[in-house]
Amino acid sequence: MLAEFLQYLFTGITIGATYALIALGFTLIYNASHVINFAQGEFLMIGGMATVSLTAMGVPMVIAVVLAVILAGVLGIALQRFAIAPAKQADVVTLIIITIGASIFIRGIAQVVWGKEYHVMQNFSTDQPIQVFGAVLNSQSLWVLGIGAVMVVALVLFFTKTLIGKAILATSMNKEAARLVGIRTQMVLMLAFMVSALLGSVAGIVVAPITFTSYDIGIILGLKGFVAAAIGGLGSGVGAVVGGLALGIVEAMAAGYISSDYKDAVAFSMILLVLFFMPRGLFGAKVVERV
């Protein structure tokens, strides 16, 4: 009974931590530009797939991870430079559609390069599961949680301790005033895409040993991350983390106690429910958007 519950909880927290990292990526770009970047899931795919294919080529794991993260970062910058920046006069909806187009494009390239099959990534450390009160904890779950926590702490430090982090926040609060103090807002946007890509690729890499990886995992993971961000309240960092964990746990419980067939349905029912009663999400800003 307890073992069963713990088992579902571990699974939920692990996948929830991944959702939280994806949701943070959505939040970052949303704050910097009000764009919802539907290519966010592709950063996860790139992270996982690049790591798998590099290790298959004989590159040591650590170097493969670093290279995969850099590749995703470059992709994030390219997405902003070549897809978003040229359309700077366009409204937000157009930009969102551009990100959907970009995600299809990236997925297509990945399919050509890496093929359509699923790839397995080995655990970072031992394959030996850990027993906790009769429940089984995959050692990779600890990696997911640990690295997730490190990323969150690093983000908090970046935004509270560095001038460039504060400049990103300032731009998200008031773009015109940011330009008037001499912040290059295009550069800030590029940085937001880059950091989002880094977050996404790290999430994609740490979770790959648990979920497997393939060219098209970005769709569903990206959508789940978006659901998590919306539940938490778009634009709220705390909301992204709480929304991600909540979504992961609810999903795992539903899969365990009801049926795993309903796992995805639960996620999308949850967003409807939360937004019905709290249209701004759990931690969303109370104020109406100013003109």
Add this chain to the structure above:
Amino acid sequence: MSEQHTEMAPAQPSSEQASQEMLSIRGLVTSYGQIEVLHDVDIHINSGEIVSLVGANGAGKSTLLMTISGLQPTDRGAVSFEGKDLAKIAADQRVADGIVQVPEGRQVFKDLSVHDNLLLGAYTRGKTPEIMDDLERMYTKFPILRQKRHNLAGELSGGQQQMLAMGRALMAKPRLLLLDEPSMGLAPLIIEEIFNIVKELKEEGITIFLVEQNASQALALADRGYVLETGKVVIEGTGQELLSNEKVREAYLGM
């Protein structure tokens, strides 16, 4: 509405003007989409002056400042700063060069602390030790900001936010300070305080371009002034001349 350009004062000798001219705007035309907002505006600001620009709501005053700051593109005409054409200079470089604006409605970064707002004012200056000295100077100039330095800027009153916006601009070390409606929505006592600070800044050697609907106080403070009506400069002269001008008195001073 009068169309012609009423030249009030005989133009100053041009040689003297050229030697100390800081900002020069010639034949400036700018528009939002299809709608032309500024038509052929000519304004010059000499080093060390306070120049006031008065005009009704919608005359194009803020648009003019945004054009000087480089946030609003110019269609025709030229803006030059210390003899250098600004056409190809990006907004952030203009701040670094010393053209700094305090925008209409303060526009502080509401969810950042007062301290962080001030630090961001020095964003273009990189990391130099003098920034901390300047920060100290701001806290001395605006003691209320020192008291509230850990508060979020959005928690300050209107007058305090105005001081914060001015402090933030001063952190960039401006040589030309563009002030857009600093008295808007403030109580008379606070307005007086703000205008006293503007005078102090002039004494410190900062050139000031003051845009105001509050014409009487702005002109009383100014060395020279311009009246902008529907995107055109219609009257110019010294502050005193404008204050005693029939048309200005009637239209902007309510006398």
